Amino acid sequence: METPEGRLVEILQAHGIDFVATLPCEKVKGFLSLVPQHFHELPLTREADGIGICAGLLLAGRHPAMVVQNTGLGNSITDIASLLQVYRLPLTLLISWRGVYKEAIEVQRNLGTKTPRLLEALGVPYTIVETKEDLKKVAVAIEDGRRGRTPHAVLFSPQVWEGSPLSSLSVETQASSPGQGRALPPKGRADQQVPSFQRQPRRADLTRYEAIRAIMDHVDGQAVVSNIGIPSKELFAVRDRPLNFYMLGSLGLATSIGIGLSLGQEREVWVLDGDGSLLMNPNALISLGLYGRGDLTVFAIDNASYGSTGDQATPTLDRIDLELLAQACGVGNTHKVHDASELRAALAAPSEGPRFVHFLARPGNAAVPNVPLSPGAIAERFMVALHDKRE
Numbered sequence: 001m002e003t004p005e006g007r008l009v010e011i012l013q014a015h016g017i018d019f020v021a022t023l024p025c026e027k028v029k030g031f032l033s034l035v036p037q038h039f040h041e042l043p044l045t046r047e048a049d050g051i052g053i054c055a056g057l058l059l060a061g062r063h064p065a066m067v068v069q070n071t072g073l074g075n076s077i078t079d080i081a082s083l084l085q086v087y088r089l090p091l092t093l094l095i096s097w098r099g100v101y102k103e104a105i106e107v108q109r110n111l112g113t114k115t116p117r118l119l120e121a122l123g124v125p126y127t128i129v130e131t132k133e134d135l136k137k138v139a140v141a142i143e144d145g146r147r148g149r150t151p152h153a154v155l156f157s158p159q160v161w162e163g164s165p166l167s168s169l170s171v172e173t174q175a176s177s178p179g180q181g182r183a184l185p186p187k188g189r190a191d192q193q194v195p196s197f198q199r200q201p202r203r204a205d206l207t208r209y210e211a212i213r214a215i216m217d218h219v220d221g222q223a224v225v226s227n228i229g230i231p232s233k234e235l236f237a238v239r240d241r242p243l244n245f246y247m248l249g250s251l252g253l254a255t256s257i258g259i260g261l262s263l264g265q266e267r268e269v270w271v272l273d274g275d276g277s278l279l280m281n282p283n284a285l286i287s288l289g290l291y292g293r294g295d296l297t298v299f300a301i302d303n304a305s306y307g308s309t310g311d312q313a314t315p316t317l318d319r320i321d322l323e324l325l326a327q328a329c330g331v332g333n334t335h336k337v338h339d340a341s342e343l344r345a346a347l348a349a350p351s352e353g354p355r356f357v358h359f360l361a362r363p364g365n366a367a368v369p370n371v372p373l374s375p376g377a378i379a380e381r382f383m384v385a386l387h388d389k390r391e
Contacts, residue, residue, distance in 0.1 A: 003164045004132045005031040009038050011135065012065060015142045017092070019057055019064040019263070021050040023072060025096040027158045030166030032067065040263075042291065046283035047072045051079040051091070052253030053287060056225075056260020058089040059245065059383055064260075065092040070099065070115045070155070071108065080151055081122060082249025086375040088149035092142050093124075097155040101130075119153055126153040129160055204303070205339045209234045209366035211301050211359050212272060214340040218347055222268045223261055223386055227254040227277045229308030230365045231301070235272060237368040242385035246371050246378050252281030255298050259287055262296040262354075267386060269295060275302040275316040282325065289330025292354025297347075300326075303361040311363050323358035331356045 099112015145152030
């Protein structure tokens with residue numbers, strides 16, 4: 001490929017990149033036009049959601065990259081630090097570096113000039129690509145991240161794309177040729193009619209701990225992703241197993257990680273999410289509707305409180321119904337349950353597409369100790385168990 005965008009595609013392919021999560025930026029529209037032809041593309045609606053999905057893909061043994069603008073980097077700081085770095089997940093970040101080269105927009109310049117220092121403060125290694133000749137540095141960056149088991153950021157100056165015919169294409173002429181295309185899930189997915197919206201009166205019979213215990217009574221070889229804080233501690237107390245991925249940080253990304261895990265391998269995936277987490281990142285429900293497969297179940301354990309921080313009330317108490325929100329995001333296979341018998345019925349129901357189980361629960365935390373594992377140890381044993389057919 002003679003264009004710089006084509007050369008970047010070749011480098012990524014040569015180093016095994018298979019999924020590319022994307023957010024739009026005018027400066028890299030030429031490269032974005034090539035992505036669905038050569039990779040499984042995951043168009044995103046929020047940077048943090050992409051970090052979670054890519055983390056799940058990495059845990060599954062895949063090799064994703066993520067395209068973001070540097071102005072969106074700030075939306076990902078917590079998730080880079082408390083997920084990618086501490087669990088040692090080597091995500092390649094392809095960053096469109098606005099604000100430095102021939103930048104006419106003042107707000108872009110303010111963050112653009114600070115981007116390298118921001119990455120340095122985070123301890124994220126980065127590589128600057130300023131010209132077409134610098135593109136060979138991308139290969140070095142990918143391998144450096146994998147060796148160090150760390151995210152590595154590649155900053156692309158707009159100068160790289162100057163003179164490329166792809167950079168001046170209109171949206172109409174950028175229509176993708178047949179290729180791998182968007183990573184729409186092939187397994188157990190069907191178009192479904194979204195039910196009419198009708199909020200039900202709130203009823204809760206079990207605590208979150210009791211709900212987790214009821215869910216885990218049905219586990220048989222599934223990979224389980226647990227929401228951060230006390231939910232992970234309660235899961236550990238109920239039933240610790242190598243196939244549990246305990247989140248210790250990055251609130252809001254449990255479902256996102258589950259989506260990536262489901263896309264990246266064949267084992268069934270269950271996610272223990274919560275109301276506070278999903279309200280922090282409702283974009284995960286959009287991605288669930290877009291990319292969720294039939295082997296993915298999200299249990300939204302909704303106790304209408306931020307249980308790990310003092311039981312402050314969430315809007316699900318009297319304002320928002322998470323099941324209806326999931327339906328509005330295109331998730332057709334939803335269930336609202338209150339107890340173990342309703343849970344059994346939901347799990348026995350025919351499953352087309354991702355399953356969303358809205359489990360209403362009472363506030364309250366079980367008196368359980370911290371998870372006695374480091375993030376690195378959690379990730380290591382989980383990845384080994386994920387690919388062990390005996391598990």
